[in-house]
Amino acid sequence: MGAIFRREITSYFTSPVGYVFLAVFYFCAGIFFWAGCLQALTADMSACFALMFYVNLIFVPLITMKLLSDDKRLRTDQALLTSPVSLAGIVYGKFFAALVLYVAAVAIFPVFGMILSLFGEVPWSTTFGTVIGLFFLGAAFISIGIFVSSLTENVVVAAVLAIVFNLVFLIMDTISDLIAKISIDNVDWLNKVFEAIANGIKNLSFYDKYNEFTTGVFNVSSILFYLSIVAVFNFLTIRVLEKRRWS
Amino acid sequence: MIEVKNLSKAYGSHLAVNNISFEVNDGEILGFLGPNGAGKSTTMNILTGYISSTGGEALINGIDILKDPIKAKKQIGYLPEIPPLYLDMTVKEYLYFMFDLKKCSLPKISHIKDICSLVKINDVFDRIIKNLSKGYKQRVGLAQALIGNPPVLILDEPTVGLDPKQIIEIRNLIKRLGKNHTVILSSHILSEVQAVCDRVIIINKGVIAADDTAFNLSQSVSNDHRLVAAIDGPKEEVIKVISAIPGVETVNVGMQQEKGVFEYEIEAAYGKDIRKELNKRISARNWCFYSLRSNALTLEDIFLKITMGENVAISNAANSTKTDDSDKDGDLAANVNSAESNGADEPSLDASDIILDGEV
Structure with missing residues (x-):
């Protein structure tokens, strides 16, 4: 795992991928910071954080798209899979490499906070709470991205599919609302079923849980939710690699 | 020592490898010979744990590749048909990476230096793999297989892309390695098998068509x-x-x-x-x-x-x-x-x- 982790981290910074990702992330964060805090004359960064959800959704797939698809395309997976490393070691090595790059990106927010503290009172607990939320949200997006990357050997397909996956998790709320609105007269039990489905889907919403953080609520169950997403998708990725061996 | 017992691999209804059995003893160089698509690479991929068999078993020094893959893979150095190279790394970075990946306990720098002089890639040591010629890439692939001094070497067409002089060098190297390694090498170049191997297995359509020394076969x-x-x-x-x-x-x-x-x-x-x-x-x-x-x-x-x-x-x-x-x-x-x-x-x-x- 260590060797794969080190290789991927190095690879981010010997290719443009790492630099481009960080630049785009800092650029977007900077614009939101300027518009949401500096222009609005407030030290409350929640508006800036709320928009970061969409930046994550679109740009995290850029750091995960190559992780497994490129190995398959260049046949380097043959080196990985015939080495004395477990499949979990391969997947988590790559996962943590992407996560470290992501942490470097998110680390811009405490810097913003420090700039703001020169001009006013920064609500540090909310800010750090949201950064932690952002961290786990990113971890979930990364594991989804790696999973999608394991399905294809085309880098572009991996990126686009990952964005679509993330979008589906975004519009869970909308889907849930739509289902909840369905009501059929005189068939009470059916309405209850729809309601239950709507509630179930609502629980999967990424956006709701993240939004809570930006409003200053530090909900441990949301963190557990994101962690479960990480565990499930990393597990699925391992299964995909295992399945490829058997087919 | 490699033991293969009734090994089969089916892709859907297509049998790529059909119930083959053979053994390779320590210090023996076995040549796999067969036309393209005969099942040579499939067999090698199964032996190295890259894909799994659908029937039978493969033992590497007595360890089943499916039951204890990590222990078995430690015994094997594998050069696949297309060398598994990370093109964005330098030769040095790549070999160091493979060294770490294989969790070797040998002294890293001197061990890799030795291998590089063995396969003669010293002069490209600091170059990015993407820019190397096919022959050099092939030799980097071979160097990767030799890392950690594994007792079993599985080489899938090791001399493809080399010029005649290099081919002879690599053949001599394999011959030398064969003295204290178990080697399986595949080829569709007959003279190569004849020049290097103690024993020849001819595979055709997933079945062993012949298994003997080159001399006895003829x-x-x-x-x-x-x-x-x-x-x-x-x-x-x-x-x-x-x-x-x-x-x-x-x-x-x-x-x-x-x-x-x-x-x-x-x-x-x-x-x-x-x-x-x-x-x-x-x-x-x-x-x-x-x-x-x-x-x-x-x-x-x-x-x-x-x-x-x-x-x-x-x-x-x-x-x-x-x-x-x-x-x-x-x-x-x-x-x-x-x-x-x-x-x-x-x-x-x-x-x-x-x-x-x-x-x-």
Whole structure:
């Protein structure tokens, strides 16, 4: 795992991928910071954080798209899979490499906070709470991205599919609302079923849980939710690699 | 030591490898020979744990590759058909990475230095792999397989893309490695297998078609005694004289080599050695031998015979190598001596690498 982790981290910074990702992330964060805090004359960064959800959704797939698809395309997976490393070691090595790059990106927010503290009172607990939320949200997006990357050997397909996956998790709320609105007269039990489905889907919403953080609520169950997403998708990725061996 | 028992691999209804069994002992170099798509790479991928078999088992030094993959993989150095290189790394970074990946306990820097001088990639050590030539990439792939000094080496077409000088170097290297490693190497270049391997397995359509030493293989397929002699003498009379030798069944006249010198293909009865008698009768008439050689099958003929079915006539297959053999028919004495030995034993095929891509 260590060797794969080190290789991927190095690879981010010997290719443009790492630099481009960080630049785009800092650029977007900077614009939101300027518009949401500096222009609005407030030290409350929640508006800036709320928009970061969409930046994550679109740009995290850029750091995960190559992780497994490129190995398959260049046949380097043959080196990985015939080495004395477990499949979990391969997947988590790559996962943590992407996560470290992501942490470097998110680390811009405490810097913003420090700039703001020169001009006013920064609500540090909310800010750090949201950064932690952002961290786990990113971890979930990364594991989804790696999973999608394991399905294809085309880098572009991996990126686009990952964005679509993330979008589906975004519009869970909308889907849930739509289902909840369905009501059929005189068939009470059916309405209850729809309601239950709507509630179930609502629980999967990424956006709701993240939004809570930006409003200053530090909900441990949301963190557990994101962690479960990480565990499930990393597990699925391992299964995909295992399945490829058997087919 | 590698043991393969009833190994099968099915892709849907297509059987890529069909119930094959063999063993490779320590210090043995086994050659896998077969046309493209015969199941060589599939078998190697199963042995190295890259894909799994659908039936049977493969043991590497007694460890089942499916039951204890991590322990088994530690025993193996694998060079796949396409070397698994990270193109964005330098050779140094890549080999260091593979060293860490394989969790070796040897001293890293000196061990990798040794390997680099073994496969001669010292001068590209700091270059990015993307920019290397095919031959260098292949050698980096080979270096990667040697990391950690694994007791078992599995090399899938190790000399592809190398120039003739490098091919000879790598073959010698493999031969040297074979002294204290178990080596399986696949190839569709017959001369390579002949030059390097102690034993040959011919795979065709997922089934083992033959498993023996190169020498025994050529003997088992051609037990009949065939000679090709170039004799300086009047054609008709020579045929008459040869036909008169007891045991001779047929005599065919081949092409004219020099003025008055014809090649005669002589087929004797099974197990009959007519060389002494032939020599006696030819010299009694003051005719002269320009060459005499055994027309036993080479590995190529055997290969064609086995993979294309028994209906390929032996003499046809043998004829196909005649042009190569004739260049070395210079010295009469040497050839009379070498006629003693079997055709497959001679290093005669280095110049005639036939690559079997369907049509030959």
